[in-house]
Amino acid sequence: MTLAAPLNLLRQARARFTQREIAAHVGKDIKTVRRWEKGETPCPAMLEPALRDLLQQSARTSGGTAGDAQFRFIDLFAGIGGIRMGFEAHGGDCVFTSEWNDFSTRTYRENYPGSGEHALIGDIVAFPAEEVPGHDVLLGGFPCQPFSIAGVSKKNALGRPHGFECTTQGTLFFDVARIIAAKRPAAFLLENVKNLLSHDKGRTFDVILQTLRDELGYEVHYRVIDGQHFTPQHRERIIIVGFRGKTGFSWDDLHLPEEGPRLGSILHRTDGSEPVLPWDHDRFFDHTAQRAQPKYTLTPNLWTYLQNYAAKHRAAGNGFGFGMAYPDSVTRTLSARYHKDGSEILVYQGESLRPRRLTPRECARLMGFPDTFRIPVSDTQAYRQFGNSVVMPVMREVARIMLPHVQTLLAEDDPHGAKQALSLYA
Numbered sequence: 001m002t003l004a005a006p007l008n009l010l011r012q013a014r015a016r017f018t019q020r021e022i023a024a025h026v027g028k029d030i031k032t033v034r035r036w037e038k039g040e041t042p043c044p045a046m047l048e049p050a051l052r053d054l055l056q057q058s059a060r061t062s063g064g065t066a067g068d069a070q071f072r073f074i075d076l077f078a079g080i081g082g083i084r085m086g087f088e089a090h091g092g093d094c095v096f097t098s099e100w101n102d103f104s105t106r107t108y109r110e111n112y113p114g115s116g117e118h119a120l121i122g123d124i125v126a127f128p129a130e131e132v133p134g135h136d137v138l139l140g141g142f143p144c145q146p147f148s149i150a151g152v153s154k155k156n157a158l159g160r161p162h163g164f165e166c167t168t169q170g171t172l173f174f175d176v177a178r179i180i181a182a183k184r185p186a187a188f189l190l191e192n193v194k195n196l197l198s199h200d201k202g203r204t205f206d207v208i209l210q211t212l213r214d215e216l217g218y219e220v221h222y223r224v225i226d227g228q229h230f231t232p233q234h235r236e237r238i239i240i241v242g243f244r245g246k247t248g249f250s251w252d253d254l255h256l257p258e259e260g261p262r263l264g265s266i267l268h269r270t271d272g273s274e275p276v277l278p279w280d281h282d283r284f285f286d287h288t289a290q291r292a293q294p295k296y297t298l299t300p301n302l303w304t305y306l307q308n309y310a311a312k313h314r315a316a317g318n319g320f321g322f323g324m325a326y327p328d329s330v331t332r333t334l335s336a337r338y339h340k341d342g343s344e345i346l347v348y349q350g351e352s353l354r355p356r357r358l359t360p361r362e363c364a365r366l367m368g369f370p371d372t373f374r375i376p377v378s379d380t381q382a383y384r385q386f387g388n389s390v391v392m393p394v395m396r397e398v399a400r401i402m403l404p405h406v407q408t409l410l411a412e413d414d415p416h417g418a419k420q421a422l423s424l425y426a
Ligand SMILES: C[S@@+](CC[C@H](N)C(=O)[O-])C[C@H]1O[C@@H](n2cnc3c(N)ncnc32)[C@H](O)[C@@H]1O
Pocket: 077, 078, 079, 080, 081, 082, 083, 098, 099, 100, 101, 104, 122, 123, 124, 125, 141, 142, 143, 144, 172, 385, 388, 389, 390
């Protein structure tokens, strides 16, 4: 990510907004915005998502309606809409959402006010595919638990089946497949943990590919992408994209910055420059004391426990333990369990101080969400939601390279493939 990109976005935003409006949106004062614009100080790369968000809002409010949208998409297993945000950034209009967790839908509704205008349903398994509105792109980060190593060993230990044999979560891929079969979108994007590739010696992934390619007749491409190209987090996820017809899609078109940002760029700043976000106030950061709220610092008991635990595993030759992170670090993967002890990412606070957890606002940044993203739920729920989500800029980049091919396909007819596929899934 270069510094030129945010400055460019700032200039675009200035064509539509005053310095005051931009300052309020990004949580800075007018003088700072003026300095960026004049080039007196560089416009920070971290602002890029917030500026894109502002430009997008303006597109929506200046008469941008579903009719003007470049493509329509549906958001399955939506969580807090990380994939959605990446596709909205390129002019997509969401026409249907499925998410069954009440806490996640609270965050979702708060951040995508337009989601009140279309169906936001709960359990997708119970929902008839024919009633899903027509769409051009299907998005789905289907739950990874049955495919992850942790999930497999836990289920094996309980003597239960896993993957596709599992009668509950393992079948969720087939809910994606039956909707693709019924609605024949021009394209889809599915996201999952990297372990999906190796699960059950690769058989699980073979079944997925076979279903998408042979049964549904889509051109399918997949690639593991590490979020650390965009945010200071090592987070490898498999992205599977498919197209209804033949395209010239190539992963080579991805722009993955070689040198991603470091942890220091997303931590609350203690030099007086941390913005006061009107929706957070002092919830995560005490602007008077200029430090993260004390509750994020580990208690003496927890810190002693984690150190002993790490020492025990080191002695046994295992690599397990906590992950201390410094301003120049790239962190481990944020998990949905982060709220439990925060051990995978502990922020160093000095030799004589105990480390702290990331605050939920820092987790949002670590996942590439702009500071305009509202966190209306408890810390526990927020950690769970961000840990389950996606590195949003990865999705935005994949959307960018998919969309020219989507547009080409939209200009073509869907041949009788639809009928054939429907008969398989009826
Ligand atoms: C891995 S998360 C996806 C997160 C999402 N990509 C994001 O950016 O936040 C999977 C989501 O699927 C939801 N889910 C699981 N089973 C579901 C079902 N049967 N119907 C609807 N949602 C479901 C979970 O509540 C969870 O939020």
